[in-house]
Amino acid sequence: MARSLILEAPRTLAFVDTPDAPLGPDEVRIATLFSGISAGTELTQYRGTSPFMGKRWDEVLRLFVPGEASWPYPVANLGYEEVGEVVELGSAVVDLAIGQRIYGTWNHRTHHVAAAEWARERLLPDAADPRIGIFSHIGAVALNGVHDARIRIGDTVAVFGLGVPGQIVAQAARASGATVIGVDPDPARRAVADRLGAHRTLDGPAAEAIKDMTGGRGADVCIEVSGAPPALADAIRAVAYSSRVVAMGFFQGEVPGLRLGEEFHHNRVELVCSQISGTAPEAMHRWSKPRLWRTAIELQHRGVLDLLPLITHDAAFADAPVLFDRLDRGEAGLLQAMLRF
CATH class of the missing domain: 3.40.50.720 (NAD(P)-binding Rossmann-like Domain)
Structure with missing residues (x-):
């Protein structure tokens, strides 16, 4: 059984359990280790202040227009700073191993099923502290x-x-x-x-x-x-x-x-x-988002960026509502908040 954190309404969080989906031949199951909480975009969802919560984003016109909100409640895709480890392999996956660490975006949830190709592109270096993975997107x-x-x-x-x-x-x-x-x-x-x-x-x-x-x-x-x-x-x-x-x-x-x-x-x-x-x-023919994500990991692993000291507060996944509230109140000294699974 997988457990996810959702936002039912402004400042109202809840946990939802869903049965584990069976793996396809080319899929892997990832157990989440850590998930960072964004004090920017994520808090605008939590507070209900994001323009996506009250207007419709027209993808073609690239305009906010009147209509049904693009991010209606409940918000089921809360969280975008995750790291986990492979715990199960599909029958056709031969080049990944149980225990390998993966970074990426799969929301605040205990498990995630991903395509093996997606996981291969997001492997953490073997010797890396897994917590560096929560900084791939930010x-x-x-x-x-x-x-x-x-x-x-x-x-x-x-x-x-x-x-x-x-x-x-x-x-x-x-x-x-x-x-x-x-x-x-x-x-x-x-x-x-x-x-x-x-x-x-x-x-x-x-x-x-x-x-x-x-x-x-x-x-x-x-x-x-x-x-x-x-x-x-x-x-x-x-x-x-x-x-x-x-x-x-x-x-x-x-x-x-x-x-x-x-x-x-x-x-x-x-x-x-x-x-x-x-x-x-001017650089988009060379720099894609996957390259930026990978570079954020590599620069940490090489010591060019030192981001682990930015993690000032952590809590067990079950205590996520308390940690969100502390972020929302702007608690002194709080920089990166992180959930442990």
């Missing part, structure tokens, strides 16, 4: 944002928002040869960024301090990773003339506080969105 989101930033070696990059994706962006920007300034009002998050490689951290608003640190020029690139309107406004003020601001945050509703007739207009600021549904346009 790591890909962060790497995609760094690609969209077009960082040049020697650039000064300011990262606004030092939650989990912002911490990964900061590490990846430094690995790209940038001098990294992290900006966040939370001193605990700034301390984590200091420890994990940011060259300097600041409380916000930080535009004037960043201008002062760069001889009046401003940051070569600003990357907003919080979804907080004041952070985006500060990033626009802090970036150099005719330079790029990458907006990665998932803003909810209207965005107040953007004074577009001031620095944005007079400094010819380029504002671009980075979102994992597509990769950086």
Whole structure:
């Protein structure tokens, strides 16, 4: 029997049991080891604030339009940061083994049945700590944002928002040869960024301090990773003339506080969105989402990215509702929350 976590209504979680499906010849059964909880997209589902919860996303027009919500309740596909191990093989599967670890997206559930071909492409390195697998997708989101930033070696990059994706962006920007300034009002998050490689951290608003640190020029690139309107406004003020601001945050509703007739207009600021549904346009013939996922794993395994310290809270799967509530309340010191199975 497999058990899944579903969202019945805003802030209302429940567990559902389903019989184990028999395996096809070319399938494997994966027992989940760990599942990360996203404090971004997943909490917008949990709170009911995502535009998908109240509008219909027209795939052809790529517009939100009136109509039945694209993500109606109950939400059965909650969770996208999983890692598990193979516990059963289909009769035709000869090149995978019981006990091999797999990363991927299969929601908060105890077991997952996958095609063997899918599993082969998502094998963790044999000696890797399996927990690195929960960062495959959020790591890909962060790497995609760094690609969209077009960082040049020697650039000064300011990262606004030092939650989990912002911490990964900061590490990846430094690995790209940038001098990294992290900006966040939370001193605990700034301390984590200091420890994990940011060259300097600041409380916000930080535009004037960043201008002062760069001889009046401003940051070569600003990357907003919080979804907080004041952070985006500060990033626009802090970036150099005719330079790029990458907006990665998932803003909810209207965005107040953007004074577009001031620095944005007079400094010819380029504002671009980075979102994992597509990769950086100039590199999409080389960089696919599977490559981003794999790279997020490999960079951790090689020690280029150090993400395990971002796991600050974990809980047994049975206690998932309590952990979601702690995330929702913004508990101090909470970065990556993880469920154990």
